Amino acid sequence: MELTPNSFAMSVDAGGILEPWTSKIERRLSDMAGMYADPDAERDAIAAGDAVVYEVYQHDMPNHAGELVVCTTLLYPGKVGDEFFMTKGHYHEIRERAEVYYGLSGEGQLVLAKDDGAAEAIPMRPGTVAYVAPCWAHRTVNTGSEPFVFLAVYHGDAGHDYGTIETEGFPLLVLERDGEVAVVSRQEAQ
Amino acid sequence: MELTPNSFAMSVDAGGILEPWTSKIERRLSDMAGMYADPDAERDAIAAGDAVVYEVYQHDMPNHAGELVVCTTLLYPGKVGDEFFMTKGHYHEIRERAEVYYGLSGEGQLVLAKDDGAAEAIPMRPGTVAYVAPCWAHRTVNTGSEPFVFLAVYHGDAGHDYGTIETEGFPLLVLERDGEVAVVSRQEAQ
Numbered sequence: 456m457e458l459t460p461n462s463f464a465m466s467v468d469a470g471g472i473l474e475p476w477t478s479k480i481e482r483r484l485s486d487m488a489g490m491y492a493d494p495d496a497e498r499d500a501i502a503a504g505d506a507v508v509y510e511v512y513q514h515d516m517p518n519h520a521g522e523l524v525v526c527t528t529l530l531y532p533g534k535v536g537d538e539f540f541m542t543k544g545h546y547h548e549i550r551e552r553a554e555v556y557y558g559l560s561g562e563g564q565l566v567l568a569k570d571d572g573a574a575e576a577i578p579m580r581p582g583t584v585a586y587v588a589p590c591w592a593h594r595t596v597n598t599g600s601e602p603f604v605f606l607a608v609y610h611g612d613a614g615h616d617y618g619t620i621e622t623e624g625f626p627l628l629v630l631e632r633d634g635e636v637a638v639v640s641r642q643e644a645q
Numbered sequence: 646m647e648l649t650p651n652s653f654a655m656s657v658d659a660g661g662i663l664e665p666w667t668s669k670i671e672r673r674l675s676d677m678a679g680m681y682a683d684p685d686a687e688r689d690a691i692a693a694g695d696a697v698v699y700e701v702y703q704h705d706m707p708n709h710a711g712e713l714v715v716c717t718t719l720l721y722p723g724k725v726g727d728e729f730f731m732t733k734g735h736y737h738e739i740r741e742r743a744e745v746y747y748g749l750s751g752e753g754q755l756v757l758a759k760d761d762g763a764a765e766a767i768p769m770r771p772g773t774v775a776y777v778a779p780c781w782a783h784r785t786v787n788t789g790s791e792p793f794v795f796l797a798v799y800h801g802d803a804g805h806d807y808g809t810i811e812t813e814g815f816p817l818l819v820l821e822r823d824g825e826v827a828v829v830s831r832q833e834a835q
Contacts, residue, residue, distance in 0.1 A: 458741060458779045462757045464767045465774040467747075473774065514776075520710055521741035521779045523798065551648060551711035555798050557657075557747065567652045577654045584655040584663065584796070586704075589648045589711045606774070608713065608745050608798040 456519050465514055465525065471559060471604035473527040476512035483507050484535065487543050490621070492628055492644055496536030506533060508540050522611025530563065530595055530603040537630045541566075544594025544625060548614025554587040554607060556595075561603035564596045564629050564638065574626040576638045579605065592620055596629040598636045646709050655704055655715065661749060661794035663717040666702035673697050674725065677733050680811070682818055682834055686726030696723060698730050712801025719794050720753065720787040727820045731756070734784025734815060738804025744777040744797060746785075751793035754786045754819050754828065764816040766828045769795065782810055786819040788826045 465473055483505045484497065491497040500506065513526035533540040544566070547554070556565060558579045565577040565585050569592070577585050579595070587593045597603035628644045630637050655663055673695045674687065681687040690696065703716035723730040734756070737744070746755060748769045755767040755775045759782070767775050769785070777783045787793035818834045820827045 459743070459776070460778065462755070462765065462767060462778045462781050462783075463776050464769070465776065467772045467774060516743075519741075519779075521739070521743060521800070523743045523745050523776070523800075525745055525774055525776070549711070551709075553649070553706075553711060553713045553801075555713050555715055557796060565652070575652065577652060579654070582657045584657060584715055586649070586653050586655065586713070586715070588650065588652045589709075591652050593652075606747060610711070610713075610800070611743075 456517055458519060459516060459522060467527055467559065467606065471527050471529045471602065473512040473514060473525065475514065477515045478513050480511040481507055482509055482543065490543065491535040491538050493536035493538065500535050507531060509542055516611045518612050520610060520612045524609050524611055526607050528595065528605055528607065530597040532597050532600050532602065534631060537632065539596045539598050539629050539631065541596040542594050543617055544592055544620045546592045546616040546619055548616045549612060551589045552610045552613035553589045554593065554609040556585040556587065557606040558583040559604040559606060561597060561601045562599040563603040564598055566594045566596060566625050566627050566629065568592045568625045572626065576627055576629065594625055598629060646707055648709060649706060649712060657717055657749065657796065661717050661719045661792065663702040663704060663715065665704065667705045668703050670701040671697055672699055672733065680733065681725040681728050683726035683728065690725050697721060699732055706801045708802050710800060710802045714799050714801055716797050717794060718785065718797065719792050720785055721792055722787050722790050724821060727822065729786045729788050729819050729821065731786040731819065732784050733807055734782055734810045736782045736806040736809055738806045739802060741779045742800045742803035743779045744783065744799040746775040746777065747796040748773040749794040749796060751787060751791045752789040753793040754788055756784045756786060756815050756817050756819065758782045758815045762816065766817055766819065784815055788819060
């Protein structure tokens with residue numbers, strides 16, 4: 456496999472977009488149907504405009520262990536019922552691959568889960584460096600009123616496994632309760 | 646080898662220090678004697694106070710390909726003769742390992758070199774995401790009047806090879822010439 460031959464500069468613009476990006480993901484509510492805890496609220500929100508939940512701007516790299524992939528995520532503010540807007544979340548296809556997040560603007564939670572049922576949530580704001588340890592599935596949640604923007608760096612060969620989370624979900628939900636951010640177990644929320 | 650068991654948060658404080666860090670490097674001019682192009686100016690600068698050139702605040706991780714190491718570097722403003730303050734620079738011990746830099750404050754140049762004699766320099770400022778491609782030695786230079794601070798992310802197993810650069814140097818120097826920043830070849834500078 457060809458490694459990236461030359462070093463180069465990218466930059467994060469004032470809107471949080473990584474330039475130059477080579478691939479972009481845009482996810483609307485309908486692209487992640489079934490992931491929010493309240494199916495009625497989810498169906499209503501899709502019918503009421505199917506908002507864009509987040510965008511990822513990524514510079515793709517060769518799928519090689521020695522490369523690093525950089526992307527920025529713009530996660531918009533909003534809720535489905537009382538559940539804050541969030542990313543789909545994923546494991547890495549190669550489980551033993553970490554990821555580093557750096558908070559640029561806005562605020563949120565990094566929700567983490569492991570095959571053995573362990574789960575935790577880490578608050579993020581500008582300047583936070585969050586370490587997603589190897590083997591942990593990770594999802595971000597916007598708990599604020601402006602876009603939550605962060606930079607991510609991960610291994611070139613890490614890959615994405617979205618399917619496990621689509622089937623199993625995360626054990627923790629991030630909800631608004633009495634005007635506060637509440638991290639609760641899925642069972643407790645139901 | 647044990648992988649990092651749990652995810653966790655760090656943060657970059659207002660002074661550019663990564664908290665919590667687990668290892669710190671502080672390099673004075675005398676710690677890198679012989680690396681600046683003008684030996685008389687270097688000797689005089691060491692005698693005149695032996696300034697701290699840079700500090701690195703790092704959170705160490707297991708030496709495993711799936712981990713990522715995070716550190717911040719505070720590179721102070723200054724010159725030795727007409728050559729701007731710089732880091733020692735290194736190859737990764739495992740050559741096929743990239744590195745990602747993110748500019749936090751101040752401004753500088755990322756100087757790159759390869760075994761085959763290729764060299765280039767990339768300007769950096771806040772918001773710049775610089776990709777150090779695998780197999781490239783890398784050094785940073787502060788070309789401004791305030792500390793040049795950046796975040797770096799690299800593979801847990803990358804390692805550092807300082808010796809090759811100590812012996813061979815970089816083919817490019819970053820100098821002040823007529824009040825401007827000039828990137829010149831080592832031969833041209835002599």
